[in-house]
Amino acid sequence: MxxxxxxxxxxxxxxxxxxxxxxxxxxxxxxxxxxxxxxxxxxxxxxxxxxxxxxxxxxxxxxxxxxxxxxxxxxxxxxxxxxxxxxxxxxxxxxxxxxxxxxxxxxxxxxxxxxxxxxxxxxxxxxxxxxxxxxxxxxxxxxxxxxxxxxxxxxxxxxxxxxYATNFAKLDGMKPKRVADETYVLALPVGPQTLLPxxxxxxxxxxxxxxxxxxxxxxxxxxxxTSGEDITVGEMVSQLAQITGKKIAYARINDEDFMSATGLPSSVALEVLESLKYHEECGCMLFMPPMLNATYVMPLDYAGKDSGPSRVHLARPTRTWADFVRSTDWSFVLA
Structure with a gap:
């Protein structure tokens, strides 16, 4: 309207x-x-x-x-x-x-x-x-x-x-890099289980x-x-590879190599590094349901807060990571 x-x-x-x-x-x-x-x-x-x-x-x-x-x-x-x-x-x-x-x-x-x-x-x-x-x-x-x-x-x-989903298409430190013919690696200083909103x-x-x-x-x-989807970086790479048809692997690199790969001033690269580390450490919490003798990992982000209730009353569905990948031109990234 x-x-x-x-x-x-x-x-x-x-x-x-x-x-x-x-x-x-x-x-x-x-x-x-x-x-x-x-x-x-x-x-x-x-x-x-x-x-x-x-x-x-x-x-x-x-x-x-x-x-x-x-x-x-x-x-x-x-x-x-x-x-x-x-x-x-x-x-x-x-x-x-x-x-x-x-x-x-x-x-x-x-x-x-x-x-x-x-x-x-x-x-x-x-x-x-x-x-x-x-x-x-x-x-x-x-x-x-x-x-x-x-x-x-x-x-x-x-x-x-x-x-921002666009970080993975625009920021040098988060783009997949070609390591061989038709083979790429997305390398970050955190484990593949790291959850991002x-x-x-x-x-x-x-x-x-x-x-x-x-x-x-x-x-x-x-x-x-806000999030379109709470998803691990490992799953993001898997879906990116499947949708683009490229061989893309995930690798964890050390902090110094990541900061260098961003191409940013050291103080700014440190911000990006620490924000990723924060999401790795604070993006999920252990949860033991009452009456059950088991411990589960409950996928929560935003410092242990559940983003799910914030999506219940939206006027239309948000794009998932896969939706974003399909709607984005990756030709300049995966050249």
């Missing part, structure tokens, strides 16, 4: 409307049978993605959401029933800046009287790992924002972002935000854990 222009339709303000997550939110709301007015925020309203959104009925506004621009943020949030906020740590690699800017957005939304603040958060890995992995700043900073927003008193839902972000993340808005099962104070 078309995005509404009716003043009676709820107004949803989407930060980063031309990005992966923000664009997915706009897409999901446009698919709804409910009417929404959508105000999209971006720095450059002249770029093609912004013009395309404007043509579809989105009110596009150019704004820099820097820490010194809180008054302008409050003005664009004015009258909003819902605000969706995501921050881009990777743009500047400054966790203090990310927290300061996100705090400003929380404060601006509260001052504007926003009905619901939806935040794209992540777990604080340094806290979950009890200090073992302190360098995953893109997780830790968002964890601090989550705590601040909850304590602020604003009606708040944390819609955590899963592991994989999501085709552009296609599916917005479904969870729409669920946060529309489903009575959720509401202020709740948390939604």
């Amino acid at each position: 078309t995005i509404s222009q009716s003043p009676s339709a709820p107004l949803v303000v989407v930060v980063g409307a031309t990005g992966n997550q923000g664009g997915s939110v706009v897409k999901a709301l446009a698919e709804s049978d409910r009417e929404y007015r959508i105000r999209g925020l971006t720095r450059d309203v002249t770029k093609p993605a912004a013009r395309q959104l404007a043509a579809s009925g989105v009110e596009m506004i150019s704004i820099a959401l820097t820490v010194d621009n809180g008054e302008a943020a409050r003005e664009v949030f004015q009258g909003a029933d819902v605000v969706f906020v995501v921050t881009n740590y990777w743009e500047h690699l400054d966790v203090n800046r990310e927290f300061a800017e996100a705090k400003m957005l929380v404060d601006a939304a509260k001052a504007a009287g926003v009905g619901l603040f939806i935040w794209s958060g992540l777990e604080s890995i340094v806290k979950v790992s009890k200090g073992k992995y302190p360098n995953v700043h893109h997780f830790n900073g968002k964890g601090e924002v989550t705590e601040y927003a909850r304590l602020s008193g604003i009606p708040f839902i944390n819609v955590q972002s899963g592991w 994989v999501i085709d972000t552009a296609n599916d993340y917005g479904l969870f935000v729409r669920e946060a808005i529309e489903s009575p099962a959720f509401g202020a104070g709740s948390e939604i854990l």
Whole structure:
């Protein structure tokens, strides 16, 4: 259905409307049978993605959401029933800046009287790992924002972002590498049993935000854990090989070789390394059902939280890893 222009339709303000997550939110709301007015925020309203959104009925506004621009943020949030906020740590690699800017957005939304603040958060890995992995700043900073927003008193839902499926097609350290004619290896510094909450972000993340808005099962104070599928890296490689028809094996490599293979600055490579290690160690838990003399491994991710309930009320099914593989051109990766 078309995005509404009716003043009676709820107004949803989407930060980063031309990005992966923000664009997915706009897409999901446009698919709804409910009417929404959508105000999209971006720095450059002249770029093609912004013009395309404007043509579809989105009110596009150019704004820099820097820490010194809180008054302008409050003005664009004015009258909003819902605000969706995501921050881009990777743009500047400054966790203090990310927290300061996100705090400003929380404060601006509260001052504007926003009905619901939806935040794209992540777990604080340094806290979950009890200090073992302190360098995953893109997780830790968002964890601090989550705590601040909850304590602020604003009606708040944390819609955590899963592991981008596109990482395995775009990031050098996660792409399969050719080791011989028609033979490839995907090498990571974790075991093949490591569980990841994989999501085709552009296609599916917005479904969870729409669920946060529309489903009575959720509401202020709740948390939604996004993934298209919780799947081990070993199974991901097996399905990738089967669907592409290529010989692809999985190998565990040492930490130093992985960091070198990413081609990233050492501090950034360390973030990626520690985030993988965290998922290996915290992605499942032992569970002994009562009355049974047996111990099972219960597949839980998100620091031991079950993502299954977050998928129950979605408007349509998400893509699985296999669906993503089939919809992706791997010719440049598996050349």
